[in-house]
Amino acid sequence: MGVLIDIIVGARPNFIKVAAIVKELDARLSEDFGISYRLIHTSQHYDKKMSGIFFDELNIPSPNINLNVGNIESSKQMATIIARYSKVLATQKPDMVIVCGDVNSTIACALATKKTDPKITLVHVEAGLRCGDCQMPEEINRILTDSISDYFFTTSRTASENLINEGVSPSRIFFVGNTMIDTLYNNERKFKKPSFWDEYGLESKKYFALTLHRQSNISNAETLGALLDAISEAAEHTPVIFPVHPHTAKMLDSFGIRPSSRIIMTDPMGYLEFNYLVKNARAVVTDSGGISEEATVMNVPCMTLRNNTERPETCTVGTNMLLGNSPKYIFSAFEKLKAGEWQLGKCPELWDGKAAERIVDKICDKLLRPQSEKHTILKLKPKEFGEVKYNTIFLN
Numbered sequence: 001m002g003v004l005i006d007i008i009v010g011a012r013p014n015f016i017k018v019a020a021i022v023k024e025l026d027a028r029l030s031e032d033f034g035i036s037y038r039l040i041h042t043s044q045h046y047d048k049k050m051s052g053i054f055f056d057e058l059n060i061p062s063p064n065i066n067l068n069v070g071n072i073e074s075s076k077q078m079a080t081i082i083a084r085y086s087k088v089l090a091t092q093k094p095d096m097v098i099v100c101g102d103v104n105s106t107i108a109c110a111l112a113t114k115k116t117d118p119k120i121t122l123v124h125v126e127a128g129l130r131c132g133d134c135q136m137p138e139e140i141n142r143i144l145t146d147s148i149s150d151y152f153f154t155t156s157r158t159a160s161e162n163l164i165n166e167g168v169s170p171s172r173i174f175f176v177g178n179t180m181i182d183t184l185y186n187n188e189r190k191f192k193k194p195s196f197w198d199e200y201g202l203e204s205k206k207y208f209a210l211t212l213h214r215q216s217n218i219s220n221a222e223t224l225g226a227l228l229d230a231i232s233e234a235a236e237h238t239p240v241i242f243p244v245h246p247h248t249a250k251m252l253d254s255f256g257i258r259p260s261s262r263i264i265m266t267d268p269m270g271y272l273e274f275n276y277l278v279k280n281a282r283a284v285v286t287d288s289g290g291i292s293e294e295a296t297v298m299n300v301p302c303m304t305l306r307n308n309t310e311r312p313e314t315c316t317v318g319t320n321m322l323l324g325n326s327p328k329y330i331f332s333a334f335e336k337l338k339a340g341e342w343q344l345g346k347c348p349e350l351w352d353g354k355a356a357e358r359i360v361d362k363i364c365d366k367l368l369r370p371q372s373e374k375h376t377i378l379k380l381k382p383k384e385f386g387e388v389k390y391n392t393i394f395l396n
């Protein structure tokens, strides 16, 4: 009997983290190794720019099941994901569920899994990250997901230590590296010039890239307006390219904020164009965790508009610096950059492009295979579940 894994995706950063895992699993499926998977998309992000483009560019197969929740109020969204994924679990129970990151889909599907059957193995990829700020919705999602997971794949020793300090047995924690960085290495050769590059006369290292979508920065008109004014002023004559997250676009609209003309607003970008933009930027200004990791690996100065980070290695080893959201620190950071004093980035430990390989190795060797049957699984009939062709089923 083969083993079935459900892999959950829902929001933009999930697609990028899971792309490398799916690639690794697909490579091994062709070796008849007795595991198959269903890709479950909650559609927390659902349109072409926040979802579809990542499937196309990163060669992620179409989801087997789409929970189709769409853009509804956060608590309703969580409740709908729990209800719809529970229905899927009741129809066919997987042996293991893999959730990643810290979005609503992560905790909602984790909860549905453990409420349906506590014996289903729940695995959290990018476990143990803590910023210590429970005002942040993502921190709540991380803590809750880790509190009910069985196995933990971490991106840093600090994350593993956080889990140990919370009482998780070290035998359940695996420091494997960073699948988001696997995806970066897997696609670096395909990065492409954004379509607007010539229109705005962009030149390598002569512009800044900006992203903003954390609640702490966008939910208050004064904070958001002051941030954009400070960035625009500090950038002086250098253009700032700002691919605007849909939540941020909504808030800008409702507050009636129009950034200065130095800030060039664009739609959210595809992965290949966005990372070309970051790689060639003079610096990135952001409140995204994932982007601070990518900037670190690409050795691009990164100014993070937050007071804390759950990814401390991006600051200690990498190019990241925390500025909070006070204009004063934004100005001094731009001065530091101009003076050529920015810290060069080194690659954090095990961010070597092999995290997904380590994860799938562990899943095969340790999690799915009882020790006594260590070798028998290789003799299984080819892919019990793998031969079933799922078309995407949309739930309502």
Ligand code: UDP
Pocket: 012, 013, 016, 180, 211, 243, 267, 268, 269, 270, 271, 272, 274, 275, 287, 288, 289, 290, 291, 294
């Ligand atoms: N990203 C992208 N296009 C954009 C902005 C971000 O492809 O316009 C990618 C980015 O390279 C990174 C991921 O989206 O891989 C980060 O997602 P986000 O900032 O939404 O989430 P966070 O990391 O803050 O959870």
